[in-house]
Amino acid sequence: MPTRTLTIATRESPLALWQAEYVRGALERAHPGLEVRLLGMTSRGDQLLDVPLAKVGGKGLFVKELETALLDGSADIAVHSMKDVPMEFPQGLRLGVICEREDPTDAFVSNRYRSLGDLPGGAVVGTSSLRRECQLRARRPDLEVKFLRGNVNTRLRKLDAGEYDAIILASAGLLRLGFEDRIAGSIHVDDSLPAGGQGAVGIELRSDDGEVMELLRPLHHEDTARRVIAERAMNRRLNGGCQVPIACYAEYVSAGQLRLRGLVGRPDGSEILRAEGSASPKDAEQLGIAVADDLLEQGAEAILAEVYDD
Numbered sequence: 001m002p003t004r005t006l007t008i009a010t011r012e013s014p015l016a017l018w019q020a021e022y023v024r025g026a027l028e029r030a031h032p033g034l035e036v037r038l039l040g041m042t043s044r045g046d047q048l049l050d051v052p053l054a055k056v057g058g059k060g061l062f063v064k065e066l067e068t069a070l071l072d073g074s075a076d077i078a079v080h081s082m083k084d085v086p087m088e089f090p091q092g093l094r095l096g097v098i099c100e101r102e103d104p105t106d107a108f109v110s111n112r113y114r115s116l117g118d119l120p121g122g123a124v125v126g127t128s129s130l131r132r133e134c135q136l137r138a139r140r141p142d143l144e145v146k147f148l149r150g151n152v153n154t155r156l157r158k159l160d161a162g163e164y165d166a167i168i169l170a171s172a173g174l175l176r177l178g179f180e181d182r183i184a185g186s187i188h189v190d191d192s193l194p195a196g197g198q199g200a201v202g203i204e205l206r207s208d209d210g211e212v213m214e215l216l217r218p219l220h221h222e223d224t225a226r227r228v229i230a231e232r233a234m235n236r237r238l239n240g241g242c243q244v245p246i247a248c249y250a251e252y253v254s255a256g257q258l259r260l261r262g263l264v265g266r267p268d269g270s271e272i273l274r275a276e277g278s279a280s281p282k283d284a285e286q287l288g289i290a291v292a293d294d295l296l297e298q299g300a301e302a303i304l305a306e307v308y309d310d
């Protein structure tokens with residue numbers, strides 16, 4: 001007899017379901033007798049497929065419905081891609097654990113070309129991420145960037161239909177869904193700095209649910225968490241998320257030192273501000289704030305204000 005049932009609220013895209021199943025498997029392995037079930041739901045971010053996310057406004061387009069399910073008790077935890085999770089949580093909810101990070105890079109995906117450098121002038125590259133777009137345009141102003149949204153499977157289908165010469169996606173999503181053979185190459189973080197939290201899965205729960213928090217604890221990965229904390233602190237200071245031209249990436253340069261790199265750019269690639277710093281992992285939060293402050297001193301605010309007003 002199961003001693004307890006735990007319900008996971010999840011979006012229904014293939015990637016979201018993979019992540020929820022991953023958490024279900026890890027929880028059931030850690031706690032024999034625990035029965036975990038999935039509660040699938042559709043988010044606004046999944047419905048609004050024909051508009052850039054920067055325009056539909058509001059952060060948390062992918063998490064709001066899941067949070068409602070937590071607050072009304074129909075689910076116990078919500079599983080998220082950390083890069084889609086807003087910086088602040090609603091009253092009564094909190095981030096419980098962050099799981100071990102998958103490959104954090106962006107991937108170059110094409111049926112005809114091997115790398116960004118291999119693309120001829122005028123080639124059409126699909127992405128709707130302002131972060132990817134600004135870095136791409138800065139490096140290759142001769143390419144055409146074309147709008148591309150939809151879940152990972154939809155985006156691959158659009159590439160295969162010939163609408164694009166190449167597309168850029170997170171490596172993590174492709175790897176998780178078994179599409180590693182579609183990755184022509186992962187783009188070095190120097191050339192496409194990832195979004196904060198990219199490749200990491202996080203679990204949200206009710207703040208007062210100590211019992212569920214205890215169940216989640218074995219899934220926590222401290223090294224990943226320190227990196228993601230630094231990245232999110234930078235994003236929080238800049239008031240940005242996945243839908244703005246902000247990128248950041250933290251990595252260990254040694255066991256005792258975390259390095260964070262961040263950038264803010266104009267979507268057209270005409271200007272990119274960069275900053276970096278390092279600190280002890282225990283000071284991850286302050287590291288993120290320091291790198292953000294450096295970017296603000298360089299004029300990040302003006303760039304971000306233009307993007308929000310557009």
Ligand SMILES: NCc1[nH]cc(CCC(=O)O)c1CC(=O)O
Binds near residue numbers: 200
């Ligand atoms: N914004 C959508 C989204 N959220 C998380 C991932 C990929 C998986 C991850 O970063 O953990 C993706 C797709 C993509 O950017 O290609």
